[in-house]
Amino acid sequence: MASRWRDGSHIHTGDHASGLKTPGMHRQQKPSRETEDTAESARELPRWMRLYFYGMHGVTLDVLLSAVQGVLHDRDPKLVGFSSPYLCIMHSLTHFALEKIYSQKRCFRGRPVVFHLVFYPSVYIGLQILIGNVNTLTEQVRVVSGTQLAVHYILALYFAQVFHRGLSRLQYHPSGPADPQINPLQEDSDPRGRPCGLPGLVRFLFFGMHGFLDEVVFTSLFNLVEKSDRTLSGHTSLWSFLMYGSCSFVVEKLYLHLHFRRGWGTWRRLPIYICFIYAWELCWGLGLRQFNACSWDYSHYPHNFMGLITLLYLPGWMCLSLYQDVLSNLWYLPG
Numbered sequence: 001m002a003s004r005w006r007d008g009s010h011i012h013t014g015d016h017a018s019g020l021k022t023p024g025m026h027r028q029q030k031p032s033r034e035t036e037d038t039a040e041s042a043r044e045l046p047r048w049m050r051l052y053f054y055g056m057h058g059v060t061l062d063v064l065l066s067a068v069q070g071v072l073h074d075r076d077p078k079l080v081g082f083s084s085p086y087l088c089i090m091h092s093l094t095h096f097a098l099e100k101i102y103s104q105k106r107c108f109r110g111r112p113v114v115f116h117l118v119f120y121p122s123v124y125i126g127l128q129i130l131i132g133n134v135n136t137l138t139e140q141v142r143v144v145s146g147t148q149l150a151v152h153y154i155l156a157l158y159f160a161q162v163f164h165r166g167l168s169r170l171q172y173h174p175s176g177p178a179d180p181q182i183n184p185l186q187e188d189s190d191p192r193g194r195p196c197g198l199p200g201l202v203r204f205l206f207f208g209m210h211g212f213l214d215e216v217v218f219t220s221l222f223n224l225v226e227k228s229d230r231t232l233s234g235h236t237s238l239w240s241f242l243m244y245g246s247c248s249f250v251v252e253k254l255y256l257h258l259h260f261r262r263g264w265g266t267w268r269r270l271p272i273y274i275c276f277i278y279a280w281e282l283c284w285g286l287g288l289r290q291f292n293a294c295s296w297d298y299s300h301y302p303h304n305f306m307g308l309i310t311l312l313y314l315p316g317w318m319c320l321s322l323y324q325d326v327l328s329n330l331w332y333l334p335g
Contacts, residue, residue, distance in 0.1 A: 045170055050099070051092040053167070058091020059083045059216055060209045060241075065151070067238050077293035079238035083216045086232055087131065094127045095159075102164045121156035128152050203252070204245045211244025212236050237295040239288060247280045251321070252328045259325070266325065273321035278309050285309070 045053070063081030070076055101123050108115035129144055129152075144152075220234030251273055258264040258272065285308035288294035299307035 045167070047096075050167070051096055054095035054099075055088040055092035056209045056213045057163075058095060059088050060212050061155070062087055062091075063212050063216070063236055064238065077291050078295040079293070080235050080295055081238060082233060082235045083212075084220050084232045084234055085217055088213065088216070090131045094131060097127065098124060098159065099164065102160065116157070116160050120160045121153050124156035124159065125149065125152045128155075200249070204249050207248035208241035208245030210248070211240045214244070215240050239284070239293065239295065243280070243284050247277060248324060248327075250280075251276065251324050255325050255328045266322065269325075270318065270321055273324065274314070274317055277317055277321065282306070282309050 062083035065081070066083070067079045067081030070080060098120075101120060105112070105115045105120075108119070132144070215236030216234035218234070219236070220229075220232040223229040223234065224232060254272060254276065255269065258269045282305070285294050285296070285306075289308075294308070297307045298304040298310040298312075301310040301312050303311035
């Protein structure tokens, strides 16, 4: 389920239980006073939420690019990539600045090509070069190659044409008391026609990026304690994206079914979560080992089974499972 290169843990971070919704999910219906009030209460994502998402997304790009580079050089099926909490913070701040730059595109009316192909990419590349030198400010400045410039330019086009547009479609609905008439198991909308959550694919991507961030944070802290590595360099595997994304997606479905249909309390659901998570990690580990792609090994840990799962991480899994309920409410509690 999670990917550690012989060491790691699972800590699932997330956001507070508030509603995120996309305007495109509304069903066509006659406008009503209630829907107008709902639209008025919706607003753009809070600043803290955007900063967190920017950092998580930046770490994902770090891991992806470094893993691809490693595959090209070493042909390692473990697909290990690298990032750090430092870079997560830098990504949050720089992408927040890029958000402000993107909002200035209205100043380029009649000249969209200049903004999208020249101005925005130039600012983006400059900020990325700055990030790349964060850890080498006291050493020799890193020189950016032509290939790196090309990659940065392509990413700038992605942010200008896809990322900012997609994020601007998300709306934040302040959390309020849940309406007992609303059925959160009906994913598209509630009985009143209001959206009830983000699309499944978006939630899967969200969970996968969380997995990357969690792995990087844990392994960086592990390296700090065990190896006194103050650069806080952490690592994960591209397989973590699939493992975290799919497992959290299924656990979310378990939460909705057990809580809303069966009325099970938290501590009654918890053993079900734990059993499923351990089974998920074991199955993924067995499958990846067949291709020498399993990036974790618990053989040196106590109470392990086949080196793929260990009871040592049971407290972490319990915390993750409890927080999964909170994360599920992020999509399904109406405002």
